[in-house]
Amino acid sequence: MFPIRDSIPSRSTPVATRLIVLVNVVVFVFELTLSPESLQQVVYLFGVVPARFTHPEWAASVGFPIGAHWPLLTHQFLHGGWLHIISNMWALWIFGDNVEDRMGSIRFLIFYLVCGTVAGIAHVYINADSVVPSVGASGAIAGVLGAYLLFFPTARLLILFPIFIFPFFFEVPAVLYLVIWFLTQLFSGTANLTGSRSVADIAWWAHIGGFGCGMVLCRVFASRKSRGVEVDEAETEPILQMRRR
Numbered sequence: 121m122f123p124i125r126d127s128i129p130s131r132s133t134p135v136a137t138r139l140i141v142l143v144n145v146v147v148f149v150f151e152l153t154l155s156p157e158s159l160q161q162v163v164y165l166f167g168v169v170p171a172r173f174t175h176p177e178w179a180a181s182v183g184f185p186i187g188a189h190w191p192l193l194t195h196q197f198l199h200g201g202w203l204h205i206i207s208n209m210w211a212l213w214i215f216g217d218n219v220e221d222r223m224g225s226i227r228f229l230i231f232y233l234v235c236g237t238v239a240g241i242a243h244v245y246i247n248a249d250s251v252v253p254s255v256g257a258s259g260a261i262a263g264v265l266g267a268y269l270l271f272f273p274t275a276r277l278l279i280l281f282p283i284f285i286f287p288f289f290f291e292v293p294a295v296l297y298l299v300i301w302f303l304t305q306l307f308s309g310t311a312n313l314t315g316s317r318s319v320a321d322i323a324w325w326a327h328i329g330g331f332g333c334g335m336v337l338c339r340v341f342a343s344r345k346s347r348g349v350e351v352d353e354a355e356t357e358p359i360l361q362m363r364r365r
Contacts, residue, residue: 235263
């Protein structure tokens with residue numbers, strides 16, 4: 121299921137959301153200019169390699185900087201391909217503006233980076249011996265999804281569900297979509313712990329950690345005027361007649 125739009129209009133310009141998207145796109149364009157060897161070096165240096173943090177002797181022996189924790193931030197702005205960055209930035213574009221409305225731009229930016237950092241830590245904790253780098257904004261965006269679930273549970277989403285070559289569009293409550301999304305991550309992450317190769321190439325526990333962090337911290341980062349405010353029907357727009365954002 122691929123979300124196309126939501127039913128909650130933006131009340132203000134999502135400055136932080138647009139800035140995050142812009143930085144990710146600029147970094148991805150930079151990645152495209154690199155040779156395969158240089159790109160691999162960038163990914164290993166600025167991505168999250170769990171063994172780098174859990175096995176410092178090994179990290180030092182292969183040349184990683186000692187005591188450097190900035191990859192927990194920088195990995196959030198690297199992506200592994202067109203589909204990776206497009207899917208992440210599209211999700212952020214749909215859900216991020218509304219969460220930013222509730223928090224304000226500065227709080228939202230800090231919240232986003234904190235969720236991404238916690239997601240990276242969760243990935244390191246679960247995959248302590250891995251020497252494979254993990255990159256992408258999905259952990260931070262998972263935090264945004266967790267906040268959206270609590271802030272806008274009655275919102276509705278327009279979903280694209282392809283069956284073979286035929287696209288089907290339908291509406292679902294945001295709470296249903298996000299709960300299904302989280303359960304999918306949890307199931308896949310659990311399967312990953314059992315050693316299933318089919319799910320081992322995705323940082324499922326980073327998604328789970330980011331989502332949980334977003335749910336726990338979203339009220340803390342909400343602006344005072346929006347704390348305790350729940351979405352009502354007056355805030356929503358007819359989903360098929362929404363203005364473009």
